[in-house]
Amino acid sequence: MGNNDRMERRERADAARNRRAILRAAEELLRLHPPEQVSVERVAVAAGVGKGTVFHRFGSRTGLMRELMSERAHELDQAVAEGPPPLGPGAPPVERLVAFLGAVAELAARNGNLVAAHEHAVATSRSEPREANPIYVGWHRHVTALITEGRPDVDADEIAHLLLGSLHMEPIASRLRAGDSARLARSFAALAEGLLGRPAP
C-alpha cells in the first residue's frame, strides 16, 4: 500500500541523499555550537554541498530549522493523539496538561540548541513575512483545549501562550540545554494544578 497511482513527482535519489546529509550536518553542528555560529554556509560545507542546494531544498534558514524541529516533534504528537493516558486521551485534563507540558520540557531538553536555533532563525530572517510555526500551533491548540476543559472561565488561549513561552526564555532554556527538564516540569505542574485544581487525591 501507499504506492502512488502517478508515481511521478517523486524526489530524486540524489536530492534525497543530500537532504539527509544537510539535516544530519545541521544536527551535528547545533550539538557542538550555539545557534548564531551555525550559519547556512557552514551547514552546507559540513554536508558537502553548495549553499544554493540548502536554500533550494529548505527555502530559508528558518525552513531548515523548522524541518529539524518537525522531525523531533512527530513522536510526541503521535503519543498525544493516540497514546496511553495521561499523555494520550482518557485522563482528567489536569493530569493530561501536566503530562504534556512535562513531555514538551523533556523534548526541549533533549534537543539542546534546536529551539533556540529556530528562534534565532526567525529573528534574523530577512525575507519571510511572519510565518507561524505549525508545530507550535499544534502544541498551543492542545494546551488551550485542555485548559478550557478544566476551567472554561479563563482565557485559555492566552494562558497557553504564556506557559509555552517559557521555552524561549534564556534563563530557562539554558537550564534545559544542560539537561534539566525536571525543574521546569515541576513549575509547570505547580501552575497547572493551581489553575485547574489538584486532581482528586
Added chain:
Amino acid sequence: MGNNDRMERRERADAARNRRAILRAAEELLRLHPPEQVSVERVAVAAGVGKGTVFHRFGSRTGLMRELMSERAHELDQAVAEGPPPLGPGAPPVERLVAFLGAVAELAARNGNLVAAHEHAVATSRSEPREANPIYVGWHRHVTALITEGRPDVDADEIAHLLLGSLHMEPIASRLRAGDSARLARSFAALAEGLLGRPAP
C-alpha cells in the same frame, strides 16, 4: 547636594545633545517599524549623526536598546519600591504580584516594539558575550520574592522566569503592541491567584 566635588569629566554639550537626538530617533523609528528594520545605521541617519557616534556613545546596538528600556522602566521601579499599595509595600503578596504583573504588561504595551527590539538586539549581537539585562533582573527578583512570600514550597525563581517570559512571546507581544494589556493582565491574575490563593473575600 548631588554636585560633584570634581566637576571634571562631565559630558560635553554637543555629546549630550547628540545622545538625546539618537535616543529620540530610535524611539521614533521603533514606533513606526518592526525592530529588525531599525538598524543602527538608520537610527544614526535619522538622528543626523554618523554611525560611529552611536557606537561611541552606546557601545553596541544592545546598549542602545538597553538605555531606552532603562528610561522607561525607571518610573515603575520607583513605584514598586516606595509607592502606595498594592504596587508598593503594604499589600498581601497576591495583590502585589497581580498589580506588578499588570503594570509590567501595561508598560510593555505602551512601549510597543521596545521589548522585542531589545530581544532582537541581544539575539543578533555579534560581540557581546552574554550580558544579563539589569532591568529584567530587577523585575525577576521582585516577582520571585513575592511568590516566595506567598508560597514558600514552590520554585519561585523558575516560575518568575516563566511568567515574565510571556513578554517575549510573539503572539502575546503583538497583542501588547496593539495596545491590549488587559488581556495579559487578566491571565497573569488567574495564574497568580491559582498559585498563591485568592485573597481573602
Added chain:
DNA sequence: CCATATCTGAACCGCTGGTCCAGTTAATAT
C-alpha cells in the same frame, strides 16, 4: 586665545541570509 582631550562621522571590514543561472544528472520514453 591657545592647548588639548574629547568627540565625530564616513570609509571600511568580515560576515550573513538569500539569489541566480549555466551546467550536471537522474529518471523516463523510445
Added chain:
DNA sequence: ATATTAACTGGACCAGCGGTTCAGATATGG
C-alpha cells in the same frame, strides 16, 4: 542503449548588517 527532459546542483554574487578605525572638528579649562 540511447535520447529527452525536467529537476537538481553549487559557486559566484548581492545588499545589508553590526562593529571598528582614525584623521579632523570642536568644546572646554587655563
